[in-house]
Amino acid sequence: MSGLRAVVVSAxxxxxxxNGMDSCWxxxxxxxxxxxxxxxxxTKAFQSDYAATIDSLQYHQxxxxxxxxxxxxxxxxxxxxPEDAKLIxxxxxxxxxxxxxxxxxxxxxxxxxxxxxxxxxxxxxxRVKDAGVVVSAACASSSAAVARAAAMIRxxxxxxxxxxxxxxxxxxxxxxxxxxxxxxxxxxRPFDKNxxxxxxxxxxxxxxxxSKTRARQEKREILGEIAGWGLSDxxxxxxxxxxxxxxxxxxxxxxxxxAAADKSAIGFISAHGxxxxxxxxxxxxxxxxxxxxxxxPVYSIKGGIGHTMGAAGIIETIIAMKSLRxxxxxxxxxxxxxxxxxxxxxxxxxxxxxxxKMALLTNAGFSGINAALVLAE
Amino acid sequence: xxxxxxxxxWINNEEYGCVMNGxxxxxxxxxxxxxxxxxxxxxxxxxxxxxLDNISKLTCYAVALALKDAGxxxxxxxxxxxxxxxxxxxxxxxxxxxxxxDYLDSGRTLSRGNLFIYTLPSSPLGEAAIHFGLQGxxxxxxxxxxxxxxALDTASGMILLDESPAMLAGMAxxxxxxxxxxxxxxxxxxxxxxxxxxxxxxxxxxxxxxKMIKEFSSLKEQRGQE
Numbered sequence: 001m002s003g004l005r006a007v008v009v010s011a012x013x014x015x016x017x018x019n020g021m022d023s024c025w026x027x028x029x030x031x032x033x034x035x036x037x038x039x040x041x042x043t044k045a046f047q048s049d050y051a052a053t054i055d056s057l058q059y060h061q062x063x064x065x066x067x068x069x070x071x072x073x074x075x076x077x078x079x080x081x082p083e084d085a086k087l088i089x090x091x092x093x094x095x096x097x098x099x100x101x102x103x104x105x106x107x108x109x110x111x112x113x114x115x116x117x118x119x120x121x122x123x124x125x126x127r128v129k130d131a132g133v134v135v136s137a138a139c140a141s142s143s144a145a146v147a148r149a150a151a152m153i154r155x156x157x158x159x160x161x162x163x164x165x166x167x168x169x170x171x172x173x174x175x176x177x178x179x180x181x182x183x184x185x186x187x188x189r190p191f192d193k194n195x196x197x198x199x200x201x202x203x204x205x206x207x208x209x210x211s212k213t214r215a216r217q218e219k220r221e222i223l224g225e226i227a228g229w230g231l232s233d234x235x236x237x238x239x240x241x242x243x244x245x246x247x248x249x250x251x252x253x254x255x256x257x258x259a260a261a262d263k264s265a266i267g268f269i270s271a272h273g274x275x276x277x278x279x280x281x282x283x284x285x286x287x288x289x290x291x292x293x294x295x296x297p298v299y300s301i302k303g304g305i306g307h308t309m310g311a312a313g314i315i316e317t318i319i320a321m322k323s324l325r326x327x328x329x330x331x332x333x334x335x336x337x338x339x340x341x342x343x344x345x346x347x348x349x350x351x352x353x354x355x356x357k358m359a360l361l362t363n364a365g366f367s368g369i370n371a372a373l374v375l376a377e
Numbered sequence: 378x379x380x381x382x383x384x385x386x387w388i389n390n391e392e393y394g395c396v397m398n399g400x401x402x403x404x405x406x407x408x409x410x411x412x413x414x415x416x417x418x419x420x421x422x423x424x425x426x427x428x429l430d431n432i433s434k435l436t437c438y439a440v441a442l443a444l445k446d447a448g449x450x451x452x453x454x455x456x457x458x459x460x461x462x463x464x465x466x467x468x469x470x471x472x473x474x475x476x477x478x479d480y481l482d483s484g485r486t487l488s489r490g491n492l493f494i495y496t497l498p499s500s501p502l503g504e505a506a507i508h509f510g511l512q513g514x515x516x517x518x519x520x521x522x523x524x525x526x527x528a529l530d531t532a533s534g535m536i537l538l539d540e541s542p543a544m545l546a547g548m549a550x551x552x553x554x555x556x557x558x559x560x561x562x563x564x565x566x567x568x569x570x571x572x573x574x575x576x577x578x579x580x581x582x583x584x585x586x587x588k589m590i591k592e593f594s595s596l597k598e599q600r601g602q603e
Contacts, residue, residue, distance in 0.1 A: 134519045151534055367515060
């Protein structure tokens with residue numbers, strides 16, 4: 001059975017906190033937010049001028065924003081990635097800034113900013129032989145991609161899968177979220193009574209997933225196990241979550257089932273926690289429904305690094321695995337006045353994690369998409 | 378454990394059809410050049426259908442035809458544990474251009490949310506999920522070569538691991554779409570076009586759309602003669 005278990009053996013990220021997992025982890029633990037004034041483009045017409053961006057990125061240059069994030073990430077990491085790894089790329093808008101640039105220039109030419117074009121670049125960067133696939137499931141893209149990687153291991157279609165995820169803050173995306181009135185004017189406050197919306201962020205990250213057997217054979221350090229996963233859809237609304245939460249409940253139940261775990265095995269929850277009124281209420285309703293009266297510690301890192309869209313799930317997977325290893329549950333950054341339905345579940349302070357328990361991770365996205373992962377140490 | 382194709386629906390600029398039912402209708406002729414209204418294909422009207430982008434419209438048409446071909450009934454408010462996976466080569470490019478140019482035309486002050494929502498390649502699937510009540514996994518996948526094969530592989534993998542009892546897998550571009558209904562094979566299954574391995578082999582030939590439909594249709598004819 002251990003050969004069918006999917007474990008993460010390597011991971012790295014770049015977020016608005018800087019390079020690396022430790023930078024993200026330490027900043028979240030300290031409660032500091034990376035969301036600040038946005039000066040990449042004119043925000044005068046928008047709901048907000050705040051986002052969690054990476055200072056060193058240059059807008060509308062030869063390389064897209066996501067490639068500027070991915071290149072240094074893989075310069076650091078390529079030695080640990082086997083060339084026989086299967087490749088999955090998760091993103092929502094990939095290199096959309098290349099299209100923006102061309103339309104703004106008015107050349108009349110459409111650049112190759114397709115997701116498969118980005119996939120080819122990522123394949124070359126990572127030096128894996130596989131041409132790979134792109135998975136796009138709105139803001140659940142990378143948790144869905146991590147789920148696919150674990151499924152490939154469990155079904156023996158591969159014993160090594162590299163999942164790469166990225167998305168960036170562009171005028172295209174920012175204007176869109178603003179038009180949907182989804183942004184907080186300042187910094188997102190997940191699960192807060194006074195939350196007003198999300199803050200966009202950008203990030204790139206990867207996880208290298210292996211069968212436990214291969215990881216042991218190669219004497220790899222195991223960062224955590226993807227024990228279960230569940231994907232579902234609300235089949236209800238294009239941009240808003242179902243108020244009944246039945247889609248997320250279904251995803252959580254599927255994730256527990258594939259992990260062969262009871263809900264009592266869950267020690268904490270890494271929530272999607274965007275800071276929008278409806279998402280956070282929907283999630284809390286799902287958690288109340290699944291866990292009943294037993295209050296499980298819940299946190300969201302989006303008050304720290306913003307909502308990194310297609311990259312959100314992979315960053316949250318890496319942080320939740322770190323939390324399992326460190327036995328510490330991160331705080332919910334920017335939480336001041338906890339909403340009534342989240343009281344006793346979320347905290348503005350870090351707290352100790354139960355040593356023997358697993359983590360539940362949830363994500364949701366436009367089109368009513370839900371993803372849940374069960375993670376173990 | 379094998380996976381079977383138990384329904385296949387398709388549409389292009391001139392025709393639509395259901396492969397197992399042997400239905401093939403030239404709507405360009407029958408509607409005298411008018412656009413499809415949807416009444417011909419859907420069991421009940423798709424809400425705000427006129428506001429959907431092209432790929433979403435074709436996705437809904439092809440899914441309706443595939444479900445009809447598989448004998449799966451749907452109605453308003455009724456939900457099914459069926460997932461949906463799609464692919465294409467263009468992603469959401471036309472919707473991306475439309476949204477951003479519209480935003481620029483407003484002097485970069487006003488963007489339209491109802492155009493923005495179609496700038497995700499998974500959005501056409503969301504429209505289909507809402508109308509047909511699909512509560513299973515929903516994903517867009519693509520690959521440099523044979524993307525429809527990748528969609529079929531992902532869908533069959535999900536059934537094999539019990540992530541969903543049945544899946545829709547297909548492709549939708551601006552001018553053509555095709556969807557397959559996949560389910561676990563069983564002795565009681567009466568309507569089967571072929572197993573997924575055979576379908577994979579056909580898709581592996583990377584044929585143009587009309588040839589692919591013809592090849593699957595000939596499979597049905599061969600089964601009829603058996």
